[in-house]
Every structure is written in C-alpha cells, then in structure tokens.
Amino acid sequence: MKIEAQALTVRYRALRAVDRIDLVAVPGEILGVVGPNGSGKSTLLKAIAGLVPVEGSLLFDGKPGRPRAIGYMPQDIAPRTALTVVEVVLLGRLGRLGFRVGREDLDAVGAVLEELGIAVLAPRFIGELSGGQRQLVFLAQALAASPSVLLLDEPISALDLRHQLEVLELLRRVTHGRGTATIAVLHDLNAAAGFADMLALLDRGCLRRHGAPADVLDVDALREVYGVHAVIERGAAGRTMIVPIGTVGRHQA
C-alpha cells in the first residue's frame, strides 16, 4: 500500500512537532526515519498510524482515512498485565478474531513466533519478559495480521546485536517478499543506512533530507542535524558506515 503525505503537520498547542512534511513510502520498500531526539520521528509515525490529529494530506493508495491493515509497534513501555505472549500476539489480528479463536489465527501466530525465534515464550506472561524479548513479542504482534503497512518505532533499540541483525533481515524479507510498505524509526544510523531502502532525515519537526541512504547521510548532514563530526565509509556491499569522531559546537536536543 502506497503512503503519500503532503504538508503533513502535527501541532501540540503552539509547537509544530511535525512541520509540513512531504513523504512517500511505497510497497516493497523500507523507509527509515532518522533524526536527533525530539525531531518528530515518533510523532510522524503516530500521525501516519492515525493516532494524533493531523493537518495536510495523508493518503493510503490515493485514499484518505486509516486502513485496517496497519501493523503499528510503538516504543516499548512495559505493560503490567496478566496476558501471555500468545494472547498478546493474537491481538495483532484483532479485526479478524471471533469470540472463539480459530485454527487459522493460532497458525498465523505460531508462524510469526517461530519466524522471530520466540515460540518458546508463548506461555509466558508479557510482564515477566526482558525488554528485548518484549520488543520481539510486539514486533510479532505487528506482523501477525500480515499487514500491508508496517509502522515500527525503534524496533531494535532493546535487542542484542544478533537479534538486531535477525530482525532487520526479517523486516527486509517481509517488506520485499510481501510488498509491504514499511516505515521504521531508527536511532542506529548504521542500521538505518544498511537496511533501509530509503531514508527520511528529520530535524525539529521538518524533513531535512529524503532519498537513498548514501545521499541522505553525509558529513554535512551529520554536522548540521546531529552536531557531530563523523567519517563516512563505504563498506562491504556498498553499505554506508558512519564512524563518529566528536561533537561540533553546542547542540540542543
């Protein structure tokens, strides 16, 4: 499903948390959203998910209004609730669930838990898991209904290195294989540069750059937006690698 935002704006009273952003996310591509703290990344994702009032135009396949087929994963907040992992992931298929849970729903949940390597967690209570395990469970929830739009807010922030790579590879597989339009907020610039097909760089609510990772993340952008002096290297398979050297001047978060 193609997502088109034009002059998308979100106001929190006088503050424009998202300021007239034009953006396109197409099926089969991962759009990484990067930027410093407070630059409006999470708010942009909430705006696209239909969770905050917006100004401007937001179209899904050319039509306004939030479609049902969105998988949304907000930033991790530990819920204190007596729900097990299998129940939490089932909720990802909320729109399709009847009072009795069908075999098809259980199979879909089982498949996504297997794919993320957390089938063994199925009977555990969500409140008993580590931050990284919880993140994988909520990613499974977002994937459980095979949505045509995936909106992920920092999906790998609590994961160890191996799980980060596994999740990013899974997202590429899902996005490219099923033709999903995936938008992921990422703090790790190397992960963003390595796995996203396109990047959007935000700064104080505005879109500073939008394009291929190599075009978005250069020395000038890192200095101006992040206040960081960095060296950019082209690694194996043409991947952009950012090596931070030090801070430049005074920078306000």
Next chain:
Amino acid sequence: MSDGPAAAYGRLAARRAAVLVLALAGLSVAGLLDVATGPAFLPVGDVARSVLRLSQDRTVDAIVWTIRLPVALTALVVGAALGLSGAIMQTILNNPLASSYTLGVSAGAGFGAALVIVAGPLLPLPESFAIPASAFVFAAIACAAVYLIGGLRGATPEMLVLAGIALLFLFQALLSLLQYVASPEALQQIVFWLFGSLQKASWGKLLIVALVVAACLPVLVRDVWPLTALRLGDERARGLGVDVRALRLRSFVLISALTGVAVAFVGTIGFIGLVAPHLARILIGEDQRGLLPASGLFGALLLSTASVASKTVVPGALFPIGIVTALVGVPFFLWLILGNRRAFW
C-alpha cells in the same frame, strides 16, 4: 512449525474452562446453602428437591419459593453485577483499586436513597421502588459525572480515577449532610440502607436486576477483544484499531447500569467489585473472554457465601450483608494481593 504456541493457547483455554466450571459448581453449592440456611435450617436435599419442583412438602416449598429463593438468587445476580462492573472498571481505568465503591458510584447511590428517605419520593412511586429508583439515578449521575469531569482532560485513566475520588468525597459529604438534618427515624433507615441487605429482595426486583444484567451481556461479548487490547495501554490499543474513547464511554454506560441496579435494591455492598476481578485475574489472566465471566461468577459466589455467613456466624441473628462482605473481604483481599507473586499491576 512446532505446536508450541497452539499448545500453550490450548492449555490456557483448558485452564480457563476448568476455573469457570469450578466456579459454577461452587456457585450452585453456595446458592443451595443460602436457601437452606435461615431461622430454620432446611436439609440441602429437601431444598434441592424443592428447587427442582420434585418436593411434596408444601411447607418447605413455601419457605423456599416465597422467602428464601428470591433472596438467594438476588445475592447471585447482584454479586455477578458487582463483580462484572468492578472488572470492567479496573480494565478501562487501568487501575487495581477501581470499583464502584472506591470511585463514588456506590456513594452516589447511597445519597440518592437517603434523599428519598429524608425528603420523600421524588416521583409518584411506592417507597419500596422510589428508594431504588433514586439510588439508580444517582449512581448513573455519579458515573456520568466521573466520565464528564475526567473527559475534560482527555478521559485518560488517571483523570477518570481522580474525578471518581472527587465524586466519592462529594457524595459522602452530601450524605453526611442529609444524615445531619434527618429525623432519628429517617437516620436509622438511612444507616440500615447503607449497611446493605438482601432481605429487601423480591421476585419483581430480582427480575429487574436480572434483565439489566442480561441486557448488558451482548455488549460485553462484542467488546471482549477491544477490552483485552486496552490492557496493553491506550496507545497500543488504538494502534490495533480500537476506538478507545468510544469503548470507555460504552463501558461507563454498562458500569452505570450494572452498579446502579445492583446497589439500588440491596444497598451499598463493598469489596465484591474489588475482590472478585482480582481473584479472577489471578486464576485465569486478563483475556476478557475469561476474566469477565469469571469476575461475574466469583462476585456471585462471594456474595452468596457472605449471605450464608451473615445468617450463620451468630445463630439466630442476621447480620447486614454489607458488614459481612467488608469483614470477610478485607483479610481475603490482603491475602490475595500479598500472596500473589506475579506483579500484574
């Protein structure tokens, strides 16, 4: 694919079913004991035969069908209504202390009842219905006020809880004022009403309570999955496509009806709405398909057991049920929350 998640879900479902069946069995026993106990103890076998219309003893039939069965069934239905409303309240307010008793709804009903006792019927109704009608209306007013005041700041769980506590103090103050100006006879009547008593039960009143509870059930069945999603927090629920504001509003209407009709006919009964959902949550978790029926069943079981206790603790004496539920409820509640190792809240 391994059978892990499906097997895990199967075990959960089996556990849930077992708990519900056991609660139903306990409920049947408590209900029969409730009918059997009273000034004259009737053998449980005779009670069972009479209830099943197999008895030949007209005296037993008269005691059971005219006096005790309406009381026992009212305990079950009112207990179920209080347990259900407590569970819904705790779920939509994301707060373990939420119940109609702690958030001013019961206090509103108490004020409504006291108003009629002191000032006379506000509508041309006999007193036996004017008092419950006023209690029901003021419970609904309290519920609406909690939602409207909390709604001024976005109807978040925190704001709604604070609004409920403010309402509790308001209605308690108004109730004290009425008690202050009441005649000694009216004051005695108010105090007795506030104790809570099942002895006002009749077949007609039971029918009204049962119909209201039955009318709420289809809405609850429709909302079980959205309510379960709400336990993951507002943002996640909205991300899953739940219209959280509409769900809260709908739930408040249900709480208002369930609590209003329950306390209207039996007075303010505390702790059932608080304890029953906790007991259900500990035994079968937060999937509302299990939690809501279990909360209703445990509410019915607790009130029915309290009814038996109110007649048997001191032989020959009948304690007001509200006092018994509080006395038994407090230590039971402390045992529940201190003995439960999993931190769900």
